[in-house]
Amino acid sequence: xxxxxxxxxxxxxxxxxxxxxxxxxxxxxxxxxxxxxxxxxxxxxxxxxxxxxxxxxxxxxxxxxxxxxxxxxxxxxxxxxxxxxxxxxxxxxxxxxxxxxxxxxxxxxxxxxxxxxxxxxxxxxxxxxxxxxxxxxxxxxxxxxxxxxxxxxxxxxxxxxxxxxxxxxxxxxxxxxxxxxxxxxxxxxxxxxxxxxxxxxxxxxxxxxxxxxxxxxxxxxxxxxxxxxxxxxxxxxxx
Ligand code: ADP
Ligand code: MG
Numbered sequence: 001x002x003x004x005x006x007x008x009x010x011x012x013x014x015x016x017x018x019x020x021x022x023x024x025x026x027x028x029x030x031x032x033x034x035x036x037x038x039x040x041x042x043x044x045x046x047x048x049x050x051x052x053x054x055x056x057x058x059x060x061x062x063x064x065x066x067x068x069x070x071x072x073x074x075x076x077x078x079x080x081x082x083x084x085x086x087x088x089x090x091x092x093x094x095x096x097x098x099x100x101x102x103x104x105x106x107x108x109x110x111x112x113x114x115x116x117x118x119x120x121x122x123x124x125x126x127x128x129x130x131x132x133x134x135x136x137x138x139x140x141x142x143x144x145x146x147x148x149x150x151x152x153x154x155x156x157x158x159x160x161x162x163x164x165x166x167x168x169x170x171x172x173x174x175x176x177x178x179x180x181x182x183x184x185x186x187x188x189x190x191x192x193x194x195x196x197x198x199x200x201x202x203x204x205x206x207x208x209x210x211x212x213x214x215x216x217x218x219x220x221x222x223x224x225x226x227x228x229x230x231x232x233x234x235x236x237x238x239x
């Protein structure tokens with residue numbers, strides 16, 4: 001398994017008591033799966049994603065990523081695992097405003113001792129993979145929302161992660177651009193990248209092959225289904 005959690009729990013202190021942001025979640029995800037996490041605001045989706053992304057540690061419970069027990073890792077080792085195995089995509093892109101697309105995509109390689117020439121080469125390859133070969137020297141303000149999200153996806157891919165984590169990746173995009181991003185996710189997934197995508201939108205979850213549903217910090221449903229083909233839908237709706 002790529003991901004295995006058992007009784008995964010995260011409590012936050014709040015006044016006198018605690019908020020149970022995530023409670024007792026046991027779930028597995030195989031390499032190469034495309035999974036959506038759904039639920040209303042405050043249901044624990046981001047908390048779950050942050051734990052899976054090794055950005056946070058559980059209050060209780062176990063989490064194995066690619067066979068490694070994450071709770072036992074030192075902070076340094078945790079950061080290394082995160083850098084090697086996981087790419088992140090967020091609703092608001094989180095790009096450096098003054099850096100061009102190439103420099104933004106180079107970022108995750110800066111602290112890994114990779115020579116500049118190789119960094120440039122890999123960043124250019126990652127940008128080509130998301131269809132932005134002709135936009136490498138544009139800064140975020142010179143790019144559309146969809147193009148900015150593609151830069152963020154190229155940045156997430158540049159270290160060759162096994163797992164892509166996305167928190168509402170289409171939340172800031174119009175429906176057509178969102179569909180284009182989901183078609184890109186499906187292409188990456190077909191090439192072997194596992195994806196865990198948080199969304200409150202059932203239309204977005206339909207492009208995954210499986211949905212985990214959250215409510216009040218608990219995962220109460222886990223369903224599998226044949227995914228809708230985003231590229232086909234794009235053709236049908238917009239050509
Ligand atoms: P979602 O992403 O589904 O909207 P979250 O995982 O962000 O939900 O939040 C789940 C619950 O945990 C909410 O009640 C939220 O207020 C609480 N929570 C999240 N992060 C923190 C934090 N850093 N400190 C205190 N409470 C938090
Ligand atoms: Mg959230």
